Amino acid sequence: MTSTHATNVQPKSVTVPQVGSDLRHCLTVVAALLVWLALVSPVQAEVTPQRAQTLLQALDTNDFDAKAEAAQAIAASDAAQKTRWLEALLDGRLARERRGERFYIITDDSGREWPIIDAITYEDAGTGSRRSVDAFRINNALRTQLQGLIASLSLGAGDEATRLDAAKRLIGEVDAQSVDAVTTQLDNEESSAVRAELETALALYRVEQGDVTALETLSGNLDTRVRNSLTTIANSDAPIAADAEEVLAGIENKRAWYERGQTLFFGLSAGSVLVLAAIGLAITFGVMGVINMAHGELIMLGAYTTWMIQQLLPGQPGLALLLAIPGGFLVAGAFGILIERSVIRFLKGRPLETLLATFGISLILQQLVRTVFSPLNRRVNSPDWLQGAWHLNEALSLTLNRLGVLIFCLVVFAALWALMRYTRLGLEVRAVTQNRAMARSMGVRAARVDMLTFGLGAGVAGLAGVALSQITNVGPNLGQSYIVDSFLVVVFGGVGNLWGTLVAGMSLGVINQVLQPWVGAVLAKVIVLIGVILFIQKRPQGLFAPKGRTS
């Protein structure tokens, strides 16, 4: 029941066995052909409508190999429309009339009725739907090929980014037929980034031909295709195997360092999420001693605030996210003050009752969100500057949303620390925490300080929610997944100590990420939990013992 895609295998001209499937070899030929074409015949002439029709008709098949050949024929033809056809085919917007011979380009495929134009003349052809036009389908292999074809068509032309993309595709694809064309291309190229890629592509080809001198160019290159080719050569009995192995060892060594750097980044970013979630709790639980089980729901409220502001500002996720920072703080802070005024202040000094009461509040808040919004998750969009990754090199790239959360966490921590250290409120909070009776006798209004402190802790939880909306699902259960971790971090770090929370959160994050590849996500969490329990047995006051604490 499997349809095997037979591709003809051509004898390979290289002396060293090369890793790669039949498909890849096929692409090599195509790439070479097109590089040559792009250089030799950049001027395109009109083709007759009959010829255009024939070219498009060849695409009308269910066999993806035949479709690939048809696409190749189009790219090699003189048709002026060829780039637009290939792009439309890539987007799934090149279509055939169901009962007829005409071909269309769908200009907008949202909704159920699409505006279409004639693929050959570009004349307006009204609208079509799935019942009247049939869009050509492509699969992954064909998609890769089309991207290559379109990139190759613009290798000689195009802007720098397109040329760079095309040049990158050439690595490992250069062969005897295309080597001259690529060399010419290298001579004409001005951009140093594109030159570097072309040089790598040429060097790899020469190395595969057994040229030792070219090995030097590849030294320290982190591209996986270079590494894979060198691995194959090093394991073969080619005369340059030993030299290749030496270069390869250098590459592997360099990679290992970058990989450690990446694990550290993953750990710190996972840790920053923990710190953000826990730092509000470090204030309410650590400083005030209130066991607030509704802390997670305050985080959730911050996340929902982000979603609501995004609904109010459609199309501007970046602005909405920035506005959500004060917004989330105020909303969660207001709820915090409400909880403190209405419940917690009446339960002062009765931790068990506080725990039960705040647990009840957490259930109420969850149900409130379910009723007001819906039990379904809400989608919070990420602005462009939080999508994708920052590519430092081939081996190390930092995802931007995680990097954003890490920076945000450090900023929030610094602000909070400064607040506690340098402001009057901070001074009063510390005074009330250390000795409530003495502080009151010095004229500090302890009740007001309690209220503001709890509001501050809740507001910071709201900030955590804003950040979490960028990396996890926003739903009624969001808070539940963070409440246990938050308590863990605060207890591990040392109750009542902001620095402890930071160090504890970051180290738990790193330990978790280091363990995860070995033992899996579930077991890593279990090991961390057991580790913290054992640590607390040995050192009940946590990592950083607060000095002068009486209890």
Place this chain on the structure above:
Amino acid sequence: MNKISTTTALLLSMGIALPAAAQEDDTIRVGILHSLSGTMAISESTLKDEMLMLIEEQNEKGGLLGKKLEPVVMDPASDWSRYAEQARDMLTGDDQVDVIFGGWTSASRKAVLPVVEEENGLLFYPVQYEGEESSENIFYTGAAPNQQAIPAVDYLRSQGVERWALLGTDYVYPRTTNKILEAYLKDHGVADEDIMVNYTPFGFSNWQSIVSDVADFGSQGKKTAVVSTINGDANVPFYTELSNQGISASDIPVVAFSVGEQELSGIDTGPLVGHMAAWNYFMSVDSDANYDFIDNWVEFTGDDMAVTNDPMEAHYIGFNMWLEAVREAGTADVDAVKDSIIGVTVPNLSGGSSAMMPNHHITKPVMIGEIQDDGQFSVVWETSGNVAGDAWSDYLPESQNLISDWRAPLRCGKLNVESMTCEDGAGAE
């Protein structure tokens, strides 16, 4: 309702037997047991609406055996034990139903199984599952592993994939499916070091190091694919991480067994184009039956962007099979329908037709679809004909000799063909 139940209670307490009053009036009751709240509501509430639509359509056509169909809807709220309670309510309460359509997770099915067996009810279960189970009272209209997982792996093998990362959520369906896949791949000469297995908890969101591991696993020179049995909302951060780390379908394709049109409607699919899903139906399937079904569904929901998916097709097939079986038997009586439904063939939505097999699984085509940037799938491969569902996997040593056949005189769900003994009717546990 309250009045009636008080009367019933009164009569019962007086020891007067009700002569099956519920079944002899002029309605046939159809139970709908799907979660309308809690974590599964995202998927299951759609199926409730679909059943209401199918029942409404059938009533417009004149009902069944001259009687009206009456839906009985309950909300088990994503709580597995409540599925069992409510199934019992449906089968023994005042609204005694003749058939139940319901369930989504394997946990919910396992909870209902003993109830429908004890009370002799009928359950149509519409979701792909791990197999290794056969019940006289359950009809599995979703895919068994050989109707989804195995063909998907075959397709990837035909595309040159040699290394396999099996990622799943940590519960019974992914674990059993991955066990079958591992056995299958090793049978086909895949070495141990070319298989990577990883499980994560429900609702997991910290994907960065796992995705980076997969990228590393896939950059060793052999074509690599991810087979994903990740379930529920953990998929959203998983796919986001994939696109953030720049892993496209041409580098490492992901084929998912639990991601359909419904799940994709919450994600920006632009960076995911080319990643795959294996199902027995896609909304994009090119057939008039499908276009009509979509038109009706859009009209019924009043939502121009409403999507259809594979479990919806399973209910469509299951409901029509049940109608046909009742017509054939001339009664909605459970025992009669159980016998008459085997062999019933009805049209499916992909242009062919599906038949109920003696093992209570159905035949249907298997399709691989690639994600498009509009959130739909484009079918890139399908089996040339129907594949019959296999209750007991041929690739696991403990079940390779087992078959299920509920026809008389065998009537056995777990028949060992070597010793020709019936081991047990119920599930594997």
